[in-house]
Amino acid sequence: MTTNKKTPSALLSLLPIIVLVLMLVATVRTYGSDSLSGASQVTLLAVSAICVLIGTCFLRIPWKDFENAITHNISSVTSAILILLLIGALSGTWMVSGVVPSLIYYGIQIIHPDIFLASTCIISAIVSVMTGSSWTTIATIGIALMGIGRAQGFDDGWIAGAIISGAYFGDKISPLSDTTVLASGAVNVPLFKHIRYMLITTIPSLSIALLIFAIAGFVQDTNSTHEISLFTATIKDRFCITPWLLLVPVLTGFMIAKRLPPVVTLFLSTLLAVIFALIFQQQVLHDIAGDNLFKGAMQSIYGSTSIPTDNPVLTSLVATRGMAGMMGTIWLIICAMCFGGAMEAGGMVRGITRLFVRMIKGRTSLVAST
Structure with missing residues (x-):
């Protein structure tokens, strides 16, 4: 999906996940049961923007790659949305x-x-x-x-x-x-x-x-x-x-x-x-x-x-x-697909996967890593 084969470091790959967790905690503490009415969706879009920023500024990945990945992700869930x-x-x-x-x-x-x-x-x-x-x-x-x-x-x-x-x-x-x-x-x-x-x-x-x-x-x-x-x-x-x-x-x-x-x-x-x-x-x-x-x-x-x-x-x-x-659920799914597409295009999914692959030494570690 991306034209740049460079894989970001484990720390850079985990950064959007860490930001997402922190923002979701703040969102839930602030909005409580109403967090799915829009705040969580905005959080996902904000972290997607961070992924794009990291990819374009530090990894020189063109915007078109992110756009294609996000579009592909959203199109893959159209059946579920229907x-x-x-x-x-x-x-x-x-x-x-x-x-x-x-x-x-x-x-x-x-x-x-x-x-x-x-x-x-x-x-x-x-x-x-x-x-x-x-x-x-x-x-x-x-x-x-x-x-x-x-x-x-x-x-x-x-x-x-x-x-x-x-x-x-x-x-x-x-x-x-x-x-x-x-x-x-x-x-x-x-x-x-x-x-x-x-x-x-x-x-x-x-x-x-x-x-x-x-x-x-x-x-x-x-x-x-x-x-x-x-x-x-x-x-x-x-x-x-x-x-x-x-x-x-x-x-x-x-x-x-x-x-x-x-x-x-x-x-x-x-x-x-x-x-x-x-x-x-x-x-x-x-x-x-x-x-x-x-x-x-x-x-x-x-x-x-x-x-x-x-x-x-x-x-x-x-x-x-x-x-x-x-x-509300459909809105959440679309925003989640945007985040997943941005992570994939930015190579951050590969970076996180590579981190866990290094930990696999046998059957037990394979199950734990999965």
């Missing part, structure tokens, strides 16, 4: 169409609070293995499980931990996962042999997590049966709950099983949810955008929706941000 946008649209339309409320409604009646956390982890793992995508699992069944957990009185942290633990486990061992296939292909190892060796570390990790979630499920204070009944009654009063809505996740699973491309699957699932919203949730669409059903459907895809209910927890849960809710 998937993120469609996941935002999917989460919004599945909520407004009543798919997620229906999953919550039926799930509350099936899953007992004592085994909820462990069941959530297992369900997320199974769905993630079937789909090959932790993102899709979290954005679909994960939202429904979050609603069930909130209704039963569990803390958001416990619910999210169970969902993410299962989703990432399933993603790692799924033969449909792009990262699993890529990792085995990159080192020319048979896919299922790669998965078999990953089970050596992932099975114990999941077992420990399940044990913790099982114990937590029995010791956590949960809502009374009366409170849970009120929650389900509020869902049924606000949304049209019908088994027909479960066709959306069933057909989505069918498309995944048929190995349709993720972008196509997410798009068709979003479109199907919009159609079901127009059929079953006309009152909800009226509440979102007045008397214009088309506007309500479109807003559920791209923007914020607020569906007032008699339960504050449910009102917070069913509020969505659609594609707009993903823009």
Whole structure:
């Protein structure tokens, strides 16, 4: 990518990393949970500028090399950006169409609070293995499980931990996962042999997590049966709950099983949810955008929706941000790609790699360096 083959020293290569860490620490201390709203992205761009400055002033690398590397990096994640946008649209339309409320409604009646956390982890793992995508699992069944957990009185942290633990486990061992296939292909190892060796570390990790979630499920204070009944009654009063809505996740699973491309699957699932919203949730669409059903459907895809209910927890849960809710993450990815491209074009990645290669003396040091 770069026309200058000179590799910078280890110290010069590590300088942008050190500056990045210091600036991120300052950013998080200053902005707290709001640091991802723009401050972290600006930090990445600022450190990218430092990389370019070092490369142009000290290594005589032309700006065109940096521009090409950054452009190449950003273009390599366009598929991921499209998937993120469609996941935002999917989460919004599945909520407004009543798919997620229906999953919550039926799930509350099936899953007992004592085994909820462990069941959530297992369900997320199974769905993630079937789909090959932790993102899709979290954005679909994960939202429904979050609603069930909130209704039963569990803390958001416990619910999210169970969902993410299962989703990432399933993603790692799924033969449909792009990262699993890529990792085995990159080192020319048979896919299922790669998965078999990953089970050596992932099975114990999941077992420990399940044990913790099982114990937590029995010791956590949960809502009374009366409170849970009120929650389900509020869902049924606000949304049209019908088994027909479960066709959306069933057909989505069918498309995944048929190995349709993720972008196509997410798009068709979003479109199907919009159609079901127009059929079953006309009152909800009226509440979102007045008397214009088309506007309500479109807003559920791209923007914020607020569906007032008699339960504050449910009102917070069913509020969505659609594609707009993903823009912060996409912004962060683009800025990270700028930083990575600048590091690559400046030869700093080679400098850091060369530093660790010198430390490799055997299998243990190879694993540690990696």
